[in-house]
Amino acid sequence: MxxxxxxxxxxxxxxxxxxxxxxxxxxxxxxxxxxxxxxAGKSTALHAILGLLSFxxxxxxxxxxxxxxxxxxMRDVCFIADVAVLPRWLRVAQALDYVAGIxxxxxxxxxxxxxxxxxxxxxxxxxxxxxxxxxxxxxALVMAIDARLLxxxxxxxxxxxxxxxxxxxxxxxxxxxGDRTIVITTHQVEEIQHIxxxxxxxxxxxxxxxxxxEDFETRYxxxxxxxxxxxxxxxxxxxxxxxVLGRSIMLFDHPDRAALARLGxxxxxxxxxxxxxxxxxxxxxxxxxxx
Amino acid sequence: MSDAQDTTAxxxxxxxSPPGHRTRPFYWSVRREIWEHRFxxxxxxxxxxxxxxxxxxxxxxxxHIMASQSATEKTPAHMPPTGLPYSIAAVSVILTGIxxxxxxxxxxxxxxxxxxxxxFWKSLPVPDVIAVLAKASIPLIVLPVIVFTVxxxxxxxxxxxTALIVLTHGESLPAFWVTWPIYRMALVLAYGLVTLALWHxxxxxxxxxxxxxxxxxxxxxxxxxxxxxCLAEKIAFDSSVLGGMLDNRLFGSFNAAFNAQGxxxxxxxxxxxxxxxxxxxxxxxxxxxxxxxxFLAAAVRLRRTRGSL
Numbered sequence: 001m002x003x004x005x006x007x008x009x010x011x012x013x014x015x016x017x018x019x020x021x022x023x024x025x026x027x028x029x030x031x032x033x034x035x036x037x038x039x040a041g042k043s044t045a046l047h048a049i050l051g052l053l054s055f056x057x058x059x060x061x062x063x064x065x066x067x068x069x070x071x072x073x074m075r076d077v078c079f080i081a082d083v084a085v086l087p088r089w090l091r092v093a094q095a096l097d098y099v100a101g102i103x104x105x106x107x108x109x110x111x112x113x114x115x116x117x118x119x120x121x122x123x124x125x126x127x128x129x130x131x132x133x134x135x136x137x138x139x140a141l142v143m144a145i146d147a148r149l150l151x152x153x154x155x156x157x158x159x160x161x162x163x164x165x166x167x168x169x170x171x172x173x174x175x176x177x178g179d180r181t182i183v184i185t186t187h188q189v190e191e192i193q194h195i196x197x198x199x200x201x202x203x204x205x206x207x208x209x210x211x212x213x214e215d216f217e218t219r220y221x222x223x224x225x226x227x228x229x230x231x232x233x234x235x236x237x238x239x240x241x242x243x244v245l246g247r248s249i250m251l252f253d254h255p256d257r258a259a260l261a262r263l264g265x266x267x268x269x270x271x272x273x274x275x276x277x278x279x280x281x282x283x284x285x286x287x288x289x290x291x
Numbered sequence: 292m293s294d295a296q297d298t299t300a301x302x303x304x305x306x307x308s309p310p311g312h313r314t315r316p317f318y319w320s321v322r323r324e325i326w327e328h329r330f331x332x333x334x335x336x337x338x339x340x341x342x343x344x345x346x347x348x349x350x351x352x353x354x355h356i357m358a359s360q361s362a363t364e365k366t367p368a369h370m371p372p373t374g375l376p377y378s379i380a381a382v383s384v385i386l387t388g389i390x391x392x393x394x395x396x397x398x399x400x401x402x403x404x405x406x407x408x409x410x411f412w413k414s415l416p417v418p419d420v421i422a423v424l425a426k427a428s429i430p431l432i433v434l435p436v437i438v439f440t441v442x443x444x445x446x447x448x449x450x451x452x453t454a455l456i457v458l459t460h461g462e463s464l465p466a467f468w469v470t471w472p473i474y475r476m477a478l479v480l481a482y483g484l485v486t487l488a489l490w491h492x493x494x495x496x497x498x499x500x501x502x503x504x505x506x507x508x509x510x511x512x513x514x515x516x517x518x519x520x521c522l523a524e525k526i527a528f529d530s531s532v533l534g535g536m537l538d539n540r541l542f543g544s545f546n547a548a549f550n551a552q553g554x555x556x557x558x559x560x561x562x563x564x565x566x567x568x569x570x571x572x573x574x575x576x577x578x579x580x581x582x583x584x585x586f587l588a589a590a591v592r593l594r595r596t597r598g599s600l
Contacts, residue, residue: 052413052598070595071418075311079414087408089327101319102417104311146311 001063003028003149003181004049008057011044018044019055020205026198028148031182033192035275036202042185045202046153049183050079062148075104078147080138082157088127092120092137099141111144114174132163139167143175150175152184156191164188168195189272199271203279221252221260222269233263240277251277316417320425321433328395331429332437338387339445342380346449349376350456377449381442381480388438389491392430396498399426400594401509407599419594423499427587430495435484443477475562482565486548493579494540496586503593506600539575547573 004026011019018041026032036042047053049061051070059066064073086095092115100108115122118136126134135156142150156164172195176182186192199216201209211219225233225248234241236259238250251269252260260266269277325331400423403409412422450473501513521534545551550566570576 047598050414052410054596071416074414074416079410081407081410081414085407085410087327087403087406087411091326094323094326098319098323099415101322102314102316102415104314104416106312 001028002026002060003030004059004061004183006048006057006059009045009048009059010056011048011053017205019048021057022202022205022207024200024207024210026181026183028181029178030197031176031195032184032198032200033189033196033271034183034185034200034202035189035271036185036208037279040202041205042202043153044205046151046183046185050074050077050151076148077151078142078145078149079151080142080153080155082154086126086134086138088125090126091122092124092126092129093122095126095137095141096122099145103145105146106141107144107146111140114140114143114170131158132160135159135163135167139170143170148180150180150182152182152186154186155184156186156188164191168192171195189275190270193271201275201278208278209274216271216274217268218255218257219253220269220274221254221257221266222249222273223252223260223264223266224249225264229263236260236263239274240280316421317425320417320422321428324399324425324429325433328398328429331391331395331434332441334391335384335387335437335441338383339380339441342383343445343448343452346376346380347452350453377446377476380445380449384438384442384445385484385487388434389487392434392491392495393498395429395434396426396495397502397509397513399429399499400503400590401505404597404600409594409599420591423503423587423591423594427496427499431488431492435488439477439481439484442480443473446476447473479562479565482567483545483548486570487544489576490540490544490547490579492583493586496583496590500586500590500593503590503597540579543575547576 002025004024006022006024009019009022009024010017020041022041022045034042034045044053048055048059049066051061051066051073054067061073062076066073090098096108096111099106099111115137118133118140120129120133120137126137129137138155156167159167168191171182184192184196193213196213198212199209200207200211220239223233224244227247230248233248233250236250236252236254238252240251242249250263251273254260257266403412498509498513502509505512517533517537521531521537524533525531548566548570549564550569551564
């Protein structure tokens with residue numbers, strides 16, 4: 001059974017179409033990055049998955065309809081929106097008491113052990129903590145819950161690079177165990193590229209690209225083209241071409257890595273570069289993929 | 292580090308999840324409300340402290356008054372202290388409780404949407420119906436209990452203080468104090484608070500519903516439409532049926548729950564005046580409770596469908 005399965009998922013707010021027929025399947029044990037520009041429908045998709053929104057089409061999360069079976073589903077699903085949603089008046093000890101009191105899968109000693117590695121004090125109120133510490137606290141609460149799906153909506157927004165790195169390191173080392181499924185949206189695409197197993201680009205309510213990272217790596221290549229190879233390289237119809245320090249860097253959607261390697265220095269592109277190539281202004285592919 | 296124990300505890304994918312440890316979502320939801328809104332108990336305590344302080348100042352003069360009064364031979368029954376300060380004290384705490392309840396309800400389902408903390412609460416397995424019922428229990432159960440406890444403690448302290456001052460001045464206890472029926476007063480107070488909460492239940496439920504619905508200014512949305520409807524009725528039909536209903540709902544609890552014609556001990560309500568049967572036979576009580584359920588159901592639905600602001 002896939003962890004998340006959506007067929008023709010639609011949702012609009014007034015005249016704004018937020019989800020325009022999304023199909024997606026996420027198997028258990030995957031780490032999916034859901035990437036898209038602002039207003040692309042990422043949060044709407046996540047909120048539908050979490051049962052916070054009604055929707056048209058079919059959607060099944062862990063075998064349940066999130067809208068009609070939300071109460072039951074939330075025992076198996078954890079969610080971090082962004083750092084700002086922990087109530088500012090709450091004390092750290094109260095947060096532990098509360099979650100322990102209402103969540104059947106919360107392992108308090110695990111959360112305490114995680115907090116012991118930080119400088120967060122039990123009697124502090126959340127409003128007294130820094131953004132980074134609030135994220136650590138939220139992560140401590142979530143990691144102590146034995147959930148099957150973790151949804152992270154811009155979890156590191158507004159954090160400095162050290163906290164962001166620590167956040168994803170903790171997530172991978174202490175939480176992810178190969179059975180759990182994680183869905184992440186973020187604008188800091190480059191930082192999560194190495195932890196993802198799957199990637200999905202969403203734009204204007206539609207899935208533009210859905211791929212495993214392995215497929216991504218065999219399919220897309222970025223070549224810093226040797227000066228004498230530029231016209232030959234263009235014949236391979238790159239998705240995009242940009243100039244860096246007088247050299248042409250081209251992004252190809254082509255499986256023949258060996259052939260492309262002859263054009264110059266080849267490497268796996270960053271997700272951000274592919275994102276810009278597919279969805280950025282003026283990209284050739286934009287017209288093909290987004291209609 | 293977590294893998295070893297987790298994989299053994301975890302069922303195969305797709306199988307039913309383990310039940311986990313026992314939880315008490317309603318109890319913790321109520322506690323969380325009190326953590327957030329400490330004024331629920333601080334405000335009644337502050338008012339009680341103020342009353343006690345004023346009473347202490349007033350009582351310090353008591354021996355002189357009693358001395359002068361026994362000199363001018365008044366009947367002991369009419370001697371101070373009367374029950375008046377006790378009534379004033381009880382009424383101030385009760386009114387504080389009502390104000391706190393109104394203020395609390397207007398923010399209860401609005402503030403969590405405004406500060407987006409609703410996304411945190413909703414990330415946890417607490418159904419909306421439990422969240423809303425926990426919030427409704429604050430004005431309907433928690434506040435009456437707090438008001439009762441604070442009032443009775445305050446009145447006991449007042450009695451003790453009087454006795455102390457009078458006795459240390461070598462006077463005998465005033466007749467009023469000797470016959471002071473604290474347990475009967477407690478019973479009247481408890482009955483009054485229960486009937487008041489039941490009578491006001493639709494008002495609190497209305498406030499909760501508006502608080503779940505309003506995008507801004509829940510206070511105005513809660514207060515202006517009823518007033519506007521009453522005015523419109525007055526202008527259109529020159530009648531005030533709505534106004535009468537509203538008036539009865541806000542201030543009619545005493546008449547419904549107590550027998551106003553019964554013997555009264557001056558400023559105090561006597562225990563013989565409580566009329567539970569009359570109260571239970573009042574149709575308005577049951578209509579009000581029906582309306583309460585409708586408003587609360589609407590609040591649950593709104594909390595489910597409305598996201599953060």
